Amino acid sequence: MSDSYSSFGATFLGALEGAISLLLTLLTGYCVARVGLIDHKTVTRVSKLCTQLFLPCLIVVQMGPHLTVSNLGKMWILPLWGLVSTIVAHLLGWLGKAFFKTRWWVIVAAGRPNTSALPLLLLQSLESTGVLDSLSADGESVKDTLSRAKSLILLNVVVQQTLTFQFAPAILKRDSKADGKSKGVEADVEGGDRLAEPVKRRGGNLNPVVQDSEHVGLLQDHNGRSYGTAEDGDDYPEALGLVADEPNVHWPKRLAILEKPVKATLSKMSPPLIGAMVALFIGLIPPLNHIFYDKDSPIHTSVTQSAENLGGLFVALQMFLVGSELALIPRARPGVIPTAYALLIRFIVMPGISLVFVWTTAGRGWYADDTLVWFLLVLIPAGPSAMLLASVAELVGIDEGPIAGYLTISCKASRHRKFLVLIPNWTPFHYAK
Secondary structure (H helix, E strand, O other): OHHHHHHHHHHHHHHHHHHHHHHHHHHHHHHHHHOOOOOHHHHHHHHHHHHHHHHHHHHHHHHHHHOOHHHHHHHOHHHHHHHHHHHHHHHHHHHHHHHHOOOOHHHHHHHOEOOOHHHHHHHHHHHHHOHHHHHOOOOOOHHHHHHHHHHHHHHHHHHHHHHHHHHHHHHHHHHHHHOOOOOOEEEOOOOOEEEOOOOOEOOOOOOOOEEOOOOOOOEEOHHHOOOOOEOOOOOOOOOOOOOOOOOOOOOOHHHHHHHHHHHHHHHOOOHHHHHHHHHHHHHHOHHHHHHHHOOOOHHHHHHHHHHHHHHOOHHHHHHHHHHHHHHHOOOOOOOHHHHHHHHHHHHHHHHHHHHHHHHHHOOOOOOOOOHHHHHHHHHOOOOOEOOHHHHHHHHHOOOOHHHHHHHHHHHHHHHHHHHHHHHHHOHHHHHHO
């Protein structure tokens, strides 16, 4: 019994140290933004760079070596459980929205966990504390366990990112319609407002004439119509937009029929999904797998190592940007009921559902008989909501204040996520094994 308590205490201290490391990274970004060393536009651009470049590189490097036919036959449960658990969480969010008459963002906040930077950085912290030793397979080093855990988490990230970009904007736009922004003034991406409907004007012209308020006399001929006179006192905040300096590129005539379907398909694919497809293509072809991932290959020491260097920037940088964004987004009161309900789903209900699922299914031969896989099945659907929620809210032009306020509370509550790493020492978890 004393050995059990000693193991439990060591795991708890290691989990606590990992959580503190995680929160300090987030706090650093918050403080840097508060003192003015980084602004919101920079955070937005670097965050976009992380999603479109660093994360795909990390996916290619971490997932590729493990995406073999034999491994996919064992690890299929992770993306499937990521999909099922996300659907369940969104349905619970919808039930809460319908019952409590809250805003629509509660559905996404309850349904979408942080499945990328937060668990990856937590695992990195746990590597040095010795917690991952209890999750390692026989003859596997802690470093190999961490690499395998990253690949499994990123496999789920692709599913989560695809679901978010496909469904979250349409859900959050309902809040915009509820505020009447679809019929009135819409929020501009750069701040300020822009006119959503034509302004009433004198004369017979049907379309408004928009004038740059900084260049009096430069009038924008709207849709080729003649100029007119606005109502006295009307203000046109919309300035003349910059002309995009882009080449007019056309597909060859023989391939012109494929241009629209190909562009439409690519527009529906997120960068992480493209990175996963590249990793799958390389991983499933043994010669390419050896060329890109064998350490004695010249391609590995040049191309793969370069991608690994770029992918390594994602984890800590993304958490740093999370802290910065929390400091820069104007916060508003999200409401007690929406906040409490979303936190209940994220920190109590979904971890409970995951624990029950693993307890009742693990060790029965239905999927991989691997402690690390079982642990990740519990870790992935739990924890705070994704910070991507704020980015999507900005994209669709709804009020970010309540969402930013909720995310701040959610990140503060994430310190309790450390208790999930005690699962390897939990009796039912070992009983399943």
